[in-house]
Amino acid sequence: MNSRPVVLVTGANSGIGLACAEAIARKGYRVYATYRNPRKAGHLWRLSRSLPLFPLLMDVNRTPSVQKAVSQILKKEKRVDALINNAGFVMAGFWEDLSDKDVRDQFETNVFGLLRVSRAVLPFMRKQGSGKILNIGSVAGFAALPGLGAYSATKFAVNSITEALRMETRPWGIDVTEINPGEIQTSVVQNARLGERVKSPQSPYTPFTKYFENFSKERFEKAAPVEKLVGVVLKALEDRPMKRRYLVKLDDYFTYYLRWLLPDALWEWGLGIMFPWSRFPR
Numbered sequence: 185m186n187s188r189p190v191v192l193v194t195g196a197n198s199g200i201g202l203a204c205a206e207a208i209a210r211k212g213y214r215v216y217a218t219y220r221n222p223r224k225a226g227h228l229w230r231l232s233r234s235l236p237l238f239p240l241l242m243d244v245n246r247t248p249s250v251q252k253a254v255s256q257i258l259k260k261e262k263r264v265d266a267l268i269n270n271a272g273f274v275m276a277g278f279w280e281d282l283s284d285k286d287v288r289d290q291f292e293t294n295v296f297g298l299l300r301v302s303r304a305v306l307p308f309m310r311k312q313g314s315g316k317i318l319n320i321g322s323v324a325g326f327a328a329l330p331g332l333g334a335y336s337a338t339k340f341a342v343n344s345i346t347e348a349l350r351m352e353t354r355p356w357g358i359d360v361t362e363i364n365p366g367e368i369q370t371s372v373v374q375n376a377r378l379g380e381r382v383k384s385p386q387s388p389y390t391p392f393t394k395y396f397e398n399f400s401k402e403r404f405e406k407a408a409p410v411e412k413l414v415g416v417v418l419k420a421l422e423d424r425p426m427k428r429r430y431l432v433k434l435d436d437y438f439t440y441y442l443r444w445l446l447p448d449a450l451w452e453w454g455l456g457i458m459f460p461w462s463r464f465p466r
């Protein structure tokens with residue numbers, strides 16, 4: 185058995201997952217970098233030639249796929265030291281433009297997927313008496329925005345899952361945290377899905393959707409490089425114990441503390457300046 189810690193990263197074929205998997209492997213950890221589409225895993229296989237990085241198929245939406253991947257890791261390594269729950273996507277659209285299926289799909293990956301993989305590794309972490317779970321949340325997990333309600337709801341869920349799970353697993357020496365990034369330079373916007381009725385000419389929200397598209401385009405032009413987030417993940421992996429939450433950029437700290445400090449009415453007033461159409465008509 186190799187003594188290097190074993191880390192499982194979900195959704196590792198692109199963006200944050202890929203950058204984390206590569207950086208963690210460069211630190212000498214043995215990284216199981218999971219992907220769900222073999223056609224998108226080329227870069228992972230190339231990295232696997234020079235690093236302790238092992239690409240593995242896993243669709244977090246499918247229990248058999250999750251179980252198969254975890255049992256492959258355990259068969260080879262006999263342990264799993266850390267799990268990075270990163271797989272996720274954005275379902276964009278105003279609530280009325282989202283169907284039940286849109287909302288279910290969003291929860292299936294961002295919430296049930298995270299729980300599915302966590303439940304698959306937890307029995308082994310309990311047995312070994314140690315382990316770390318790092319959930320990739322979002323600033324949207326403590327400050328919801330119009331047009332991103334479903335995504336925010338899943339990240340709020342990740343926030344409360346983390347809060348409870350941390351306490352539940354401590355008796356076994358298992359540490360759980362959450363990383364809450366704001367905008368990071370990845371293809372998350374290009375990979376976002378639109379709710380069923382978002383582009384319908386009948387949607388009453390079309391002007392707000394256009395406003396929101398421009399707003400998020402501008403925000404992502406100022407997004408932080410992925411390396412910034414990778415540094416935070418590496419720190420969390422080494423912290424003993426991990427903090428309840430890790431923020432990434434200065435403006436993420438600003439949003440977090442402002443949301444916490446301001447009464448709801450003042451917070452909404454501020455958002456009303458950002459989204460003038462979100463106020464009551466005069």
Ligand SMILES: NC(=O)c1ccc[n+]([C@@H]2O[C@H](COP(=O)([O-])OP(=O)(O)OC[C@H]3O[C@@H](n4cnc5c(N)ncnc54)[C@H](OP(=O)(O)O)[C@@H]3O)[C@@H](O)[C@H]2O)c1
Pocket residue numbers: 194195196197198199200201219220221224242243244245270271272273274293297320321322323364365366367368369370371372375407
């Ligand atoms: N970028 C940001 O600004 C930002 C900010 C806050 C939080 N986040 C969070 O960070 C995480 C990673 O996002 P990203 O920015 O790196 O975007 P990304 O490049 O689109 O990466 C998302 C990854 O998740 C994978 N994925 C999606 N559904 C999956 C499923 N059912 N099973 C397995 N893998 C699945 C994708 O695989 P495919 O390539 O096969 O689709 C992809 O590898 C997400 O949880 C996101 O919510 C991102």
